[in-house]
Amino acid sequence: MIQTCEICNEPISKNIHTLNGMNVCHSCFASLHKYLEGTIDPDSSTGFQIKMKHVVSDVLGDWRIISLPKYPYTLYSDLLGLLSIKTAKLSDTNKWLFDRENYNLIPDTYIFICLDEYKTIIERVFVIPENSPIFGKRGFTITNTDIGLERLKDYEVDADIFNEIYQNININELPEFRNRPTNISTTIDTKVYIAPSTF
Numbered sequence: 001m002i003q004t005c006e007i008c009n010e011p012i013s014k015n016i017h018t019l020n021g022m023n024v025c026h027s028c029f030a031s032l033h034k035y036l037e038g039t040i041d042p043d044s045s046t047g048f049q050i051k052m053k054h055v056v057s058d059v060l061g062d063w064r065i066i067s068l069p070k071y072p073y074t075l076y077s078d079l080l081g082l083l084s085i086k087t088a089k090l091s092d093t094n095k096w097l098f099d100r101e102n103y104n105l106i107p108d109t110y111i112f113i114c115l116d117e118y119k120t121i122i123e124r125v126f127v128i129p130e131n132s133p134i135f136g137k138r139g140f141t142i143t144n145t146d147i148g149l150e151r152l153k154d155y156e157v158d159a160d161i162f163n164e165i166y167q168n169i170n171i172n173e174l175p176e177f178r179n180r181p182t183n184i185s186t187t188i189d190t191k192v193y194i195a196p197s198t199f
């Protein structure tokens with residue numbers, strides 16, 4: 001009998017893995033085990049994306065996490081379909097620069113989250129269907145000027161709701177971080193920098 005992966009439903013040809021009691025294929029295990037085991041580093045870029053997924057899902061209310069081949073750990077909303085959440089900080093040239101997805105699967109809706117240059121505040125949020133004519137082929141740029149923002153005003157939503165959740169999110173309550181290694185100190189104030197001796 002051929003086993004099928006309990007996440008992607010593809011047949012498992014070899015190397016059955018167990019993840020949270022499920023039989024899963026190697027590809028799903030490789031892409032998902034850190035999320036499901038809760039060992040993501042919150043300071044990594046993946047950790048930042050996870051925080052943003054929680055912010056968006058808290059705002060939407062309606063959502064679930066699904067995993068598809070080559071598209072792990074993706075938010076799905078009954079209202080907006082498959083979501084791609086893209087974040088960018090404001091660049092030196094006063095623009096937010098975003099990539100498009102380049103995986104096999106195309107999302108239904110992009111959510112573009114525009115942060116300030118230090119990634120401390122969510123300044124603007126745009127919700128744009130994938131088939132919108134305003135997209136370029138590869139990337140998407142939002143210029144932080146009256147003209148640049150006017151062009152996108154039909155897609156802009158209230159960023160304050162997103163930012164309020166972002167400011168108050170408690171990473172200790174997020175399952176993806178629950179078993180993160182604690183031997184890595186994130187505080188630098190107790191460390192003493194010893195300068196290399198000069199000869």
Ligand SMILES: [Zn+2]
Nearest residue numbers: 005008025028
């Ligand atoms: Zn799988």
